[in-house]
Amino acid sequence: MPSRRQFIQAVALAGAASRGGPSLSAGHSAVISPEMKSLSQYMTEASSQLLPREVIEQAKFHIIDTLAAMVSGSQLAPGVAALSYVKTRAGQGSLGLRTVIGSSMQASAIEAALVNGVMAHSDETDDSHNRSRTHPGCAVVPAALAAGQEFAIDGTQFLRAVTLGYDIGTRVVMAMGGPKFSYESHKSSHAIGGVFGAAAAAASTAQLSAQQMRWVLDYTCQQSSGIAVWRRDTDHIEKAFTFAGMPASNGVRSALLVQNGWTGVDDVFSGVDNFFDAYAPAADKTKLVEQLGQRFEITQTDIKKWTVGSPVQGPLDAMQNIMSKQAFSADQVKSVVVRLGPDAAAVVDNREIPDICLQYLAAVMLLDKTVSFKAAHDVARMKDPKILEARRKINLIKDDALTSFLPVRVAIVEVELSDGQRWVERVDAVRGTPRNPMTKAEVIDKCADLMQHVLGKQKTHQLIDTIFSIEQVSDLRSLGSMLRTGASR
CATH class of the missing domain: 1.10.4100.10 (2-methylcitrate dehydratase PrpD)
Incomplete structure (x- = not known):
């Protein structure tokens, strides 16, 4: 009479054989x-x-x-x-x-x-x-x-x-x-x-x-x-x-x-x-x-310069690059054409969430000349008449030709003014990627901006200084006091 263990082993062996897979040894020892x-x-x-x-x-x-x-x-x-x-x-x-x-x-x-x-x-x-x-x-x-x-x-x-x-x-x-x-x-x-x-x-x-x-x-x-x-x-x-x-x-x-x-x-x-x-x-x-x-x-691994979805990083870089070369107002813009690979474009095409909506973020860039953390999370602003007017000028094109560059998300932006002036900017290396890294100062500025309104300026800079000298921390539990607030929300 077979034991229960022998019966279970037999069933396992039969199941593996029926699937065409390798057999289990009697002692369950596995080759690593x-x-x-x-x-x-x-x-x-x-x-x-x-x-x-x-x-x-x-x-x-x-x-x-x-x-x-x-x-x-x-x-x-x-x-x-x-x-x-x-x-x-x-x-x-x-x-x-x-x-x-x-x-x-x-x-x-x-x-x-x-x-x-x-x-x-x-x-x-x-x-x-x-x-x-x-x-x-x-x-x-x-x-x-x-x-x-x-x-x-x-x-x-x-x-x-x-x-x-x-x-x-x-x-x-x-x-x-x-x-x-x-x-x-x-x-x-x-x-x-x-x-x-x-x-x-x-x-x-x-x-x-x-x-x-x-x-x-x-x-x-x-x-x-x-x-x-x-x-x-x-x-x-x-x-x-x-x-x-x-x-x-x-x-x-x-x-x-x-x-x-x-x-x-x-x-x-x-x-x-x-x-x-x-x-x-x-x-x-x-x-x-x-x-x-x-x-x-x-x-x-990329560190984001902009506090928005990854597929929008390149287009915002491109727009900022164009604006650094030529000053113009949103009113002067006739159209902005953004080209992304189809899969990347699908993630950010007219989304309801502001920080992953390319059309909204591009409109903010036209109006503000930058995209702040606050603007990237301002749901109410998505309905602002000035934003809606600027959004009508943004055209996102899903460009199959850019798929071949994946996993690099290449972005091409074309800005045309009402007087016929036109600029085209292509971004192959987004700021914050290994090929175009952010400096230590840029990282600190970004992080301080994100944390100060929650932790306060003093605690924020204490935390930043501590992380950059983390080797001197003897017990990780000491970070707790820097990361907590007084509210038990």
């Missing part, structure tokens, strides 16, 4: 692929890895940029919704609770990661990674902050955990096909990249072994979700949850489960019913470890 061995070993060594100077600098840029997105996001509808949710689950200075940014509340690491993540993508302020089509910072930094406070890590470990998160989350999606996967699948590349990045960062703060890192990846696969229906979200709340809140909290959960002793599958990226078979059968696993430790994806 070279990619998984390299990946998990790299992940466990990341907490003690010395990073190149330029990587450290970029990590600081992205950390303060993401914290600024959280602080400013606490005032917007998604952030308000997140704070309302956590208010009934938060503590006031209780032990074991982590910082909820922009409030006096604290919550568990998992809940803090959720709320801070939603705030990080409350709008279009956070960074983006074109080769994977993800927004790494809004999931990775909240996860690293919450888990880092959980384990009382120092500032150097925090830098390394964040850097690792960018490396892992983006590579998983690049292995799946990158932008091609994102555009052709119903699944959300942003959520998938976010959850793997968040899990890697959180696991690094816990200093898990290589085997434990493999189990973290396993539980992360089980929690990987998100579909492209977020494009229909007009309030940005579901989008903030999908891109950031959910991935950040799920990533922290994966790390905490394994740190608490849970075990799992040794190689979820290979073998029967593996992650890539389920999500992207044409995936190239070698991209998981391509130039790992040599090419740091945090240095390949």
